[in-house]
Amino acid sequence: MSLFLAFLGVSFVVLATPGPDTAITIRNTLLGGRMAGVFTALGISSGQTIWALATSAGIVALLVASEPLFLAVKYAGAAYLIYLGFKALQEALRPPHRQDTETVARPARRLTAASAYRQGLLSDLGNPKMAVFFASLLPQFVPPGGESFSALLGARSSPS
Template sequence: MSLFLAFLGVSFIVIATPGPDTAITIRNTLLGGRAGGVSTALGIASGQTIWALATSAGIVALLVASEPLFLAVKYAGAAYLVYLGVKALQEALRPSHQAEALAVARPSRRLAAASAFRQGLISDLGNPKMAVFFASLLPQFVPPGGESFITLLGLGAVFAVMTFTWLALYATVVAKAGDFLRQPPIRRVIEGVTGMLLIGLGIRIATEHR
């Protein structure tokens, strides 16, 4: 039990630390309302569940050990974050007439739940830190003599549920202030800050060593 409680504590620290997942969830909540944010959170949690399954099957260990494969995931994920960041900056600096018109429209018309889910899923699967995290941290919380596959998968599922709950809470809070935050001047500032954050995170992921 103490080992599991330690896992919960470490997981909460990792989840609560702002990163790409948080930035994308906030932006998609502004674009698609609470449904957009929750769908993004569900996509992120689904990506983590896939990482957990791959870790349990030993696939993540092979990915981390293979430099070419690891770099491919790393650069693909970084490029996707930069792409989303550039799109956000474009809307902040030179918003289209359609975007301005939709700024005061129903958020659900601006971003479909399926698109939000896809962005969350791709963002998480393209984050190499998830591979390192699942491959290095989860095994430390497997009890001696325990069934590693089932235990690793269970811990990964718990981590994914915690992530979804935390990000869904973020989405709810942002959605509550949605009408205020979607006012064109404020929205453009948020788009600009989020865009720079996503680009910065993408560059950091691409350039940092393991």
Template sequence: MTLFLAFLGVSFIVIATPGPDTAITIRNSLLGGRAAGLMTALGIACGQAIWALATSAGVVTLLTASEPVFMAVKYAGAAYLVFLGIQALREALWPGASEHGDAVPQAHTRLSAFSAFRQGIISDLGNPKMAVFFASLLPQFVPASGATFSALLFLGIVFSVLTFVWLAFYATLIAKAGDFLRRPKVRRAIEGVTGMLLIGLGVRIAAEHR
């Protein structure tokens, strides 16, 4: 029980630290409302669950041992974050023709639930640092005599659920702020900041050594 409580504490600190997952969730909540934000959070959590399964099955060990494969996943993930960042900057600099003045748009259906989910899961699976993170974190909180597939998978699923709950909170918060955050000037400012953040994170992931 002590190890599990320690795991929950470490997990909360890691999850609450802003990063690509938070940035994508906030942006998609602005574009598609609470539903898109929740689907983004679900996609991210599913991506983490897949990494947890791969860690438990030993696949992550093979990934990290293969330099070419690890680098390919890393650069693909970094490129995807940069791509999303460029999209956000484009929206900030050249908003849609329908957005003029400070009027609040009546609809925000530009991002479908499927697209939001896809962005969430791809961005997470494209970050090999998650593989390294799970491989180094999970075994520390499993008793030496109990480092089994099921024990590691359980901790990984718990981490994924906690991530979903935290990001769902962000999505709900953005949705409650609603009309104010979707005012063109405010949304463009958030898009600009989010775009620069995503590009910066993508560049950092690409430049980082293991």
């Protein structure tokens, strides 16, 4: 039980610390409202689930051990965040439409649920620090003598 409480405590600290996932959630909430924020958070949660499963299966250890692969994920994630920033600037700098002689405020383009989810997922998967985080933190909570894959998935190993 103490292992579980320690895991909950560490998880809370990690979740409360702002980072790129927090920034994209705030951005998408401002662009698309509550629904876009919720779907962005769901995409981020899906990405974290994928990282946790990849850690459990040992795939993340390969990513962390291979500097070229780690850098490829890092640069792909950075490029995606730059792309999203460029698109936001482009949208903000677009001149408003004119109708007759009056200037009409341009209606805000709403962010769809699918787009918000995809942005959250790709933002999280493009962050190689998540791989390092999961690879270094999750194994600390595997019970001694247990199979790491099943233990990290939450399954209890049967005694031999």
